[in-house]
Amino acid sequence: xxxxxxxxxxxxxxxxxxxxxxxxxxxxxxxxxxxxxxxxxxxxxxxxxxxxxxxxxxxxxxxxxxxxxxxxxxxxxxxxxxxxxxxxxxxxxxxxxxxxxxxxxxxxxxxxxxxxxxxxxxxxxxxxxxxxxxxxxxxxxxxxxxxxxxxxxxxxxxxxxxxxxxxxxxxxxxxxxxxxxxxxxxxxxxxxxxxxxxxxxxxxxxxxxxxxxxxxxxxxxxxxxxxxxxxxxxxxxxxxxxxxxxxxxxxxxxxxxxxxxxxxxxxxxxxxxxxxxxxxxxxxxxxxxxxxxxxxxxxxxxxxxxxxxxxxxxxxxxxxxxxxxxxxxxxxxxxxxxxxxxxxxxxxxxxxxxxxxxxxxxxxx
Numbered sequence: 001x002x003x004x005x006x007x008x009x010x011x012x013x014x015x016x017x018x019x020x021x022x023x024x025x026x027x028x029x030x031x032x033x034x035x036x037x038x039x040x041x042x043x044x045x046x047x048x049x050x051x052x053x054x055x056x057x058x059x060x061x062x063x064x065x066x067x068x069x070x071x072x073x074x075x076x077x078x079x080x081x082x083x084x085x086x087x088x089x090x091x092x093x094x095x096x097x098x099x100x101x102x103x104x105x106x107x108x109x110x111x112x113x114x115x116x117x118x119x120x121x122x123x124x125x126x127x128x129x130x131x132x133x134x135x136x137x138x139x140x141x142x143x144x145x146x147x148x149x150x151x152x153x154x155x156x157x158x159x160x161x162x163x164x165x166x167x168x169x170x171x172x173x174x175x176x177x178x179x180x181x182x183x184x185x186x187x188x189x190x191x192x193x194x195x196x197x198x199x200x201x202x203x204x205x206x207x208x209x210x211x212x213x214x215x216x217x218x219x220x221x222x223x224x225x226x227x228x229x230x231x232x233x234x235x236x237x238x239x240x241x242x243x244x245x246x247x248x249x250x251x252x253x254x255x256x257x258x259x260x261x262x263x264x265x266x267x268x269x270x271x272x273x274x275x276x277x278x279x280x281x282x283x284x285x286x287x288x289x290x291x292x293x294x295x296x297x298x299x300x301x302x303x304x305x306x307x308x309x310x311x312x313x314x315x316x317x318x319x320x321x322x323x324x325x326x327x328x329x330x331x332x333x334x335x336x337x338x339x340x341x342x343x344x345x346x347x348x349x350x351x352x353x354x355x356x357x358x359x360x361x362x363x364x365x
Contacts, residue, residue: 006033007083009074009093011061013044013051017273018089018112021166026052028346036081040070040093055081059096067096074100084357091119091126098133106356110141110164113270114292116154118198131155139356143271146292162352165296166271167345172253172280173338186215187319189286190259192252192274193266194222195229195245200265200288203306205232208241210313214320217242218263221249256281261319261326264288265306272296276340279333284326286315300332 006029013019023046029035030052037053040061044051057077059070074096078086087108088097094109101107120127139160142148148163193199201220208218222229224247236243249255252274256262262278262285269292275285276296287293289303302324305311318324 003032003034004085005036005081005083007036007038007078007081007086008053008089009038009040009086009097010089011040011093012042013039013046015045017166017271018110019046021112022089023050024167024169025342025346025349026050028342030054032350036077036083038074038077040096061092064092067092070096071099078105085353091115091130095126095129095133098135098138101137102133102135103137105137107138108141108352108356109138110143111147111151111270112143114147114150114268116150117268120154127154131157134159139352141352144292144295146290146295147270160356164345164348164352165340166273166276167342168273168277168280168337168340169253170342172277173341175253175257175281187217187261187316188259189216189218189261189263190256190278190283191218191220191263191265192222192249193220193264195220195224195226195232197228198267200267200306201228201232202235203265203309204263204312205235205239205241205243206309207312207316208243209239210310211316212241214316216316217244219244219246219259221246221252221255223248252277253281256283259283261286264293265304265312266290267306269293275301276337280337280340282330282334284324284329284333286312297333298336300329300336302329 008022010019010022013023026035035053036055037051039058042058059073061070078100083105085106085108086097086101088094089110090112097107097109134157136159140158141162141164142151143164143166145163148161152158195201204218220243224245229245233245256278262275262283264272264275264287266288269290272293275287275293278285279297285297285301287301287303288306293301302315304315
């Protein structure tokens with residue numbers, strides 16, 4: 001029996017949360033579909049053997065003015081392959097997909113963050129285009145209730161919507177997790193995420209100025225090619241803070257086990273994958289007091305006020321005083337993280353596909 005055709009489109013295959021998620025399920029999608037993978041540009045950080053698909057295209061995107069050309073190219077690809085469903089990821093790919101499929105072919109577009117605080121905040125034109133390219137055949141997936149709520153407030157015009165939380169890699173769920181938390185004589189903190197303003201690492205630098213007398217250290221892993229990195233390093237050196245900035249980390253799950261606590265000081269997040277990976281590894285997590293972090297951790301974290309650097313410092317001091325049961329946070333966190341597995345994600349994704357294709361002869365089994 002001929003497999004239904006699924007067209008997937010994403011901006012690039014440069015490694016990020018959305019890209020890791022998409023590539024991570026290509027093997028499973030190819031079992032049920034003939035997959036047509038389209039990227040706006042040819043950039044990629046993945047090994048070729050990871051990019052599993054039947055057909056692959058890039059649309060030659062170079063700058064925003066070329067979006068119209070990308071729409072025309074995608075129309076030709078759609079006409080050639082006649083997919084039963086188009087599933088797009090990220091703002092520009094979703095805009096191209098919706099414009100190429102204004103009617104008839106169903107489009108499912110995924111949002112991976114609070115777009116009002118990033119994409120739409122920086123471009124009123126982009127928000128206008130988003131609002132005015134949504135049709136009845138277009139449906140939305142958000143990675144969290146917080147991301148969906150933000151989108152609805154910003155765009156207001158939506159049709160069918162779904163919330164589908166991300167999944168973490170099997171390697172986190174199968175590893176030997178960190179043992180019970182030892183007496184609070186010292187603390188080794190870790191944070192993982194690229195050096196960009198939204199990650200708010202400046203807040204952690206400010207907080208560590210209040211912690212000089214405490215045996216606590218922090219290591220941050222991320223892409224160092226940014227002005228944010230240089231500014232942070234200068235402040236750390238000047239104040240002799242116990243913070244180390246490192247480049248990207250290949251084996252995150254192994255490195256997590258060498259630390260006591262995981263930290264995310266983000267100003268906004270769509271989901272917070274790194275926090276769930278840390279929970280799966282048995283680390284208690286210290287997080288910005290954001291609704292999305294309460295949502296995805298089910299409140300199983302220590303939260304601090306990102307408007308007040310002393311809030312983080314006070315939380316660290318209270319840990320040394322034994323105020324919190326970190327063992328309990330660790331054990332519960334491992335159990336919570338188990339629900340963010342690929343099998344559940346795919347089952348829910350196929351249910352969404354089936355609902356969208358309810359009027360079609362195709363059903364995903």
